[in-house]
Amino acid sequence: MNPAEALALLDRFRRGATTQEEVLNAFQAAPVADLGFAVVDTHRGLRKGCPEVIFGAGKTPAQVAAIAAKIVEGDGRVLATRITADHVRAVKRRFKDVVHHEAARCLVVERRPAPRNPGYIAVVAAGTTDLPVADEAAVTAGFMGNEVRRIHDVGVAGLHRLLRRLPEIQGANVVVIVAGMEAALPSVIGGLVARPMIGVPTSVGYGSHFGGLTALLGMLNSCASGLTVVNIDNGFGGGYAAANINALAAEAARRK
Amino acid sequence: MNPAEALALLDRFRRGATTQEEVLNAFQAAPVADLGFAVVDTHRGLRKGCPEVIFGAGKTPAQVAAIAAKIVEGDGRVLATRITADHVRAVKRRFKDVVHHEAARCLVVERRPAPRNPGYIAVVAAGTTDLPVADEAAVTAGFMGNEVRRIHDVGVAGLHRLLRRLPEIQGANVVVIVAGMEAALPSVIGGLVARPMIGVPTSVGYGSHFGGLTALLGMLNSCASGLTVVNIDNGFGGGYAAANINALAAEAARRK
Amino acid sequence: MNPAEALALLDRFRRGATTQEEVLNAFQAAPVADLGFAVVDTHRGLRKGCPEVIFGAGKTPAQVAAIAAKIVEGDGRVLATRITADHVRAVKRRFKDVVHHEAARCLVVERRPAPRNPGYIAVVAAGTTDLPVADEAAVTAGFMGNEVRRIHDVGVAGLHRLLRRLPEIQGANVVVIVAGMEAALPSVIGGLVARPMIGVPTSVGYGSHFGGLTALLGMLNSCASGLTVVNIDNGFGGGYAAANINALAAEAARRK
Amino acid sequence: MNPAEALALLDRFRRGATTQEEVLNAFQAAPVADLGFAVVDTHRGLRKGCPEVIFGAGKTPAQVAAIAAKIVEGDGRVLATRITADHVRAVKRRFKDVVHHEAARCLVVERRPAPRNPGYIAVVAAGTTDLPVADEAAVTAGFMGNEVRRIHDVGVAGLHRLLRRLPEIQGANVVVIVAGMEAALPSVIGGLVARPMIGVPTSVGYGSHFGGLTALLGMLNSCASGLTVVNIDNGFGGGYAAANINALAAEAARRK
Amino acid sequence: MNPAEALALLDRFRRGATTQEEVLNAFQAAPVADLGFAVVDTHRGLRKGCPEVIFGAGKTPAQVAAIAAKIVEGDGRVLATRITADHVRAVKRRFKDVVHHEAARCLVVERRPAPRNPGYIAVVAAGTTDLPVADEAAVTAGFMGNEVRRIHDVGVAGLHRLLRRLPEIQGANVVVIVAGMEAALPSVIGGLVARPMIGVPTSVGYGSHFGGLTALLGMLNSCASGLTVVNIDNGFGGGYAAANINALAAEAARRK
């Protein structure tokens, strides 16, 4: 309810066209509606880039399928992460055109494609074992309307391989860097790239790696300015944040 | 050395205008020069937004003053973080026009102003004790050519105060959220804002706060999509990353 | 042995009706009997609200069934937590009327209903994966004679949903708040509610969540006054403490 | 603005006794006012027991004095915790009647006394070094309108001393238990007392005590049902929560 | 080779009854033999109370059986801890008279009984889930020639049960206290018992129990003088140390 609508309501009330109760109800609802405005605004903003995403872990196939159906109905497309083959089968029964990104443990239904943002997002992975997390980031950013370039197996131990791919990394609007073990890659890339970078530590490692804690701490303490970090193995979070940043750039370009 | 220069060199060599040794030297230097190209490119990119920043902690006043002089000479302006009154005095002896941001523990010399990026960055702080870190973020982002709006004392314990400032937060291009204790603020803002958000956990708290670890873990595990995190008390890192993102948006707008 | 009994014993001793040894034994036993008084008092107090509860984990089905039978015999009702289907089957062989709260992993036999306390306890859960722990809290508080209102899926990421349910939360005598991940919910509710609140952190999360440690630390460092905390996933403890508090209120009302 | 006031406003509006603008303004304030309602409700509830409390640590004497003056103006009394002698001096300049609880590191100005709740709160401390934290809890609960009984030096190592004070502990409406080292006291009391108990771990200890972490973990893992816990050294939080619980009991008695 | 033997050897050498080489060899062996003296002394001392014990975890049934056979051959009896049914079957093929302590996960062959130490060792367990660890302690101490009295289910939550068993605990020469969760039991017993006490923390608990770390820290920080601690779940270590202490007492009595 915006001010104009509010004034109109008061007019109707003074004219006797509505009751005192109706006015009171409308205004009592208003706080939520108004806050809702903010929220709806947010939601609208998100909706342009990304409808609600289903976190599959801990949900039954039936639950995932039901939620997916509801979201597709509204938004025309849906992304579910951390899903299993069972989840995929359940969703497939409703949507023939579901795409299963097996390594990324994601599924996508996309009937109404997302608007595309200019430029591309680079998803860089240090080792082959980091690929599932990198894939999750890539699928997420792609789903949100971005071109994604995957640059794999460029760990710092083979610096020349990384340097060969450097121009492609430097050309990206946003760089997502996925690394386990000691996670030195973001520090090296961070010295060579001026664009926003998002580090995704992975739980790849053993011994004193402590399930990814070492990689996480390494990234948080990186000497590379412009690097921010998400939770361990949170490929979705990394891809989402990158898409979010690129959406800002796209919008800035549109506004211009 | 770019390809054109390389061909010219070979021409000169074939014509006898240069020696074999000179050619070999030039090409042997090339790897660094070429990599240097990348680096210089990076530097150039950075230079548009931010020349090298001095981390004052552990440096003597004389060292800070000397480095500051060298950077101002090249870039016309400099930012030093984590500085003390002694550092300021030392720099003041060379530059009358140094600005001391006392709460932020920063100093700035700015003879050649940075180009301004459109839009603004919101720096939101949960409590009054988080202000020094928030100020560091604000000074950094401002130094890098951004309008900064500071929104303070909007902890989740007084939700209505936060909601009053919500439109201002939602209007920002990037939101930096500084919070200690349990750091619930990013989660609440994250549900209401669609733009890139950067969380800066602070060491404000006691008991099981463990020097900011609790705030850090809280932010890393936040349910808010689009939130990324920097190290504890790293206001500089938060402000830098935000400026970096806004620079991308500004550039996207220019390219348009 | 009360003073009257003691004087009678001494009389019998002086009359030669009992031996020195008997007197000495009686007085040596007295300390335990006296302490026993205190304990019995305590037990009586507990018994009004809650007979002994069986912690099923690590006990065999036969053990649980035997203990349950013994408690029902004395108290007319029993609660067992952390039980499996096997436990339920074993208890069912003795009691046809056992109720199995599957999600809560609890079973209840209730032949003699608990006296009801006025008012209600709100059990608020941030996400759907927190439900088993919330259910355990709800079943426990219900078993102890309280009306329980369950308010689910009101995480801070969707603030408007939480605010819609706010009056119901504010109307409760005690609020149990169950949350995993960064556990920001208690901080938000804590700013809006004046009644006693008990936080139950859950192990829901991944990466740097460390099995619920992050949620626990978040709650312990919450800026919300009036919030106290129990162990990770300890739904029983949360429900019990809430029931304990409401029992005090009920008793205060009765005493009036 | 409560519903009755809202209806009255609409009445005045219909009668022409107020303008459309005035109504709109009133309702536009309403979102906040309405959310404020909740908050105000909270505040009102709190105000009966406790106006805003000043956390002195990290605030200047002038700041504390200014905030204290503002709160006393509105509520007639104020509590400040974690204060130093300097804070006290600054506040004394404005209020001659400030009471300095030195051990508790608290100051109180109390011109309009808080309404008293029936019953009493027991604050039990294991050792003499736990006293500052226990005192903070006691001062807080007392400030919020409760009789407080302090029971000190009853560590489990001298069980007979504890048992001598047991009736007094069992007679309390709420028990706050303050303990450092291994914090075994709540477990022992928890087996003997049926009322709500709040554990406050202290940082008293050394070696593998890790600044109170051991005491905190001990309390969180206590086998005593009905025990909840606050942060390390958080005497204020313990006293506040206890007062909150006793206020519920007092209100239940009033409602009866 | 003791000094007397050495002198005899030199005598034989001077008399020409042995060669220079033989003398040299004997003395060259001596360093080890002499150090061996110490070791042999140790072994002899141990042998009185306890031959080498087999730690079954990570050993194959065949390995355990072979080692057991070798030890029985020398010492007439053997103890193996952390064994499975498979280990027992393998040992049974060689020794019909193997005793399998199932709960304790131990097996014993005892053809030559250990000499008995006077007095008894009390093994006290807080809860029923602590029993396997307590049993391991009891079997170990029993195997080493001690009467063991098991006192179970005397957690501090039911203080009266503990106090009823107190005389039996106070009468022991050494007390082994096995407890999980917050491990408050040693602190309570420690205030009532003057004899050496050994705490064995167990991994029984959940949430912030961290696999027994909380119980371990609780015991290490206990206010009870005379309490020492072994590793988590190390029932063998607790029983062994208790037996070791009682052996000293037995020897002191013999020496008298």
Added chain:
Amino acid sequence: MNPAEALALLDRFRRGATTQEEVLNAFQAAPVADLGFAVVDTHRGLRKGCPEVIFGAGKTPAQVAAIAAKIVEGDGRVLATRITADHVRAVKRRFKDVVHHEAARCLVVERRPAPRNPGYIAVVAAGTTDLPVADEAAVTAGFMGNEVRRIHDVGVAGLHRLLRRLPEIQGANVVVIVAGMEAALPSVIGGLVARPMIGVPTSVGYGSHFGGLTALLGMLNSCASGLTVVNIDNGFGGGYAAANINALAAEAARRK
């Protein structure tokens, strides 16, 4: 009141030499006295070896002096640990004959000497920086009536120095082993000594030593059977436990 006194009282009562009231009063005190029995028994046992010990840290000089005076009055001697020069000065004002063990940070007044236990306790220290903790252990064990032999600077890095002192270590009734850094010493001694050993980890070290945690964990995981452990830097605890064990041996010899 011990059993003999109780029987005497009853005799007097039967003879008419005392009134019923007096008997009742005596036994009414008994519950505490009787529980006290346990405690008094404990105290008596302790008193032979050790009256109450004052932990000086966190107590004022006046407090320490007052407590010391009270204990000396009853027991004829007192030990205070973790004391400063100020504490010593305060005690000296009352007792000219106070002995200040400066390195051990202990003071002792000993007017009525403790009965001496046969045998001796070895206090072994790995490095010179471990000496203050070793001294505290030695002073404590000495105060409790034991001969103490100090064996210093026998770290495993110079194995020959350790082996030279081995007979002296092997001859002790109990061995207290004080070690920081990686605390390998108990493992080496544990393989050579059959007697009870108590490890006292110290906070000596740096880097990943974590204030003694590494030494503590090293001792808890030692392969040496018969080793038990006390808290970091807890020399008092180590000396007390050793004295406790030797007192058992002394008593066993007496009982014989």
Added chain:
Amino acid sequence: MNPAEALALLDRFRRGATTQEEVLNAFQAAPVADLGFAVVDTHRGLRKGCPEVIFGAGKTPAQVAAIAAKIVEGDGRVLATRITADHVRAVKRRFKDVVHHEAARCLVVERRPAPRNPGYIAVVAAGTTDLPVADEAAVTAGFMGNEVRRIHDVGVAGLHRLLRRLPEIQGANVVVIVAGMEAALPSVIGGLVARPMIGVPTSVGYGSHFGGLTALLGMLNSCASGLTVVNIDNGFGGGYAAANINALAAEAARRK
């Protein structure tokens, strides 16, 4: 492309035997090739001792077989670590002569034997459960051209066994010490051996061993100079570093 080749190319270019394009292409590759120079140099150095090693964990049998084939093709031999029986079967299909080191979880194909380094590397293991890690170290060092002597079951608890093997350990060029539990072995050996030592902590232990963290910390804090450490269970890393050191010695001898 080494300098000689570069000069030859330029010669051919001046003589007209090659085109400008070809020269440019060669040198354009050069940046990488030149950086590659470094890398190739490294690789060449490595190749003498060790071609690329396959880390089997997380790779499919097909992947391991394919990579192995490619490496054997180039280097004539290959080592794969952390492999399973499935990996071995897959590799066997291509190479009949694969050697499966089962305990070490390694496989080796060695058609072109590595040049042998003089001297030998001692791999010392504290306990039998440390053997898999020790074997991995031994296989790695052997594969890289070193004689390896395995010295097992020499834990510090049986010091005489260790001392008997001492000359063999002292005679090694490099000593790899593999130990779990409290990892005291490196400290003892470190006091007796002057050569480079590498500690490999293992995850062997339980309770407060924390998956090898205790052993790791013990080694890092060892008082033994000349000891360096690798990650928990990283037998490969330990063997590799030892081989690396011995290769330096071998090269120094060759250069002489």
Added chain:
Amino acid sequence: MNPAEALALLDRFRRGATTQEEVLNAFQAAPVADLGFAVVDTHRGLRKGCPEVIFGAGKTPAQVAAIAAKIVEGDGRVLATRITADHVRAVKRRFKDVVHHEAARCLVVERRPAPRNPGYIAVVAAGTTDLPVADEAAVTAGFMGNEVRRIHDVGVAGLHRLLRRLPEIQGANVVVIVAGMEAALPSVIGGLVARPMIGVPTSVGYGSHFGGLTALLGMLNSCASGLTVVNIDNGFGGGYAAANINALAAEAARRK
């Protein structure tokens, strides 16, 4: 006493030139002497490169001076680490020619120079704040007879600076890499260098750096083969291990 001396002694004994007691004494000393052999061997080995080193922290100036005097007397030179100006003054009173390495917190007296090893050791430091630790490593390695090249300020953030110094690093016999923050430098160098590398993590950093733990974990989990690690800030340990390795190479060359 070597075999030849032993045979000579026996000869003298047979000839009556020495008594039985003397022979026995000599051989009784032998165990230690023989073990001493090993130790002396070790010492001799060490002495070539390094006499005993004084760890100054926690020692008084007088103690350091006395120990230094004793070592110089025997070895002609001494190194003391972690010393203060007071230590230096005290040593200077005895030795005019003491050299104070202020940044390294070391002092050296060198009257009899150490034999020089061929080749050089590179000490690489990531940042200027890592210099004190790097200096300690350099002084130690230099004292032990090695040429040391210091390569500073080559953090991975400025990769081109590192690559420019690469040939110098690759030319070293051993590389010591000193780094704080996320410690990515060893991983990058590790991919480019074939020689033994020793990582020294420093406590330089803040927030989640946890006093160097992050740098330590980063190095332990590094993907660089051939890298081993010492304790946080342990520059001495790093320099010593490097010198130890280079001594092996020098000896191998000599043996050749």
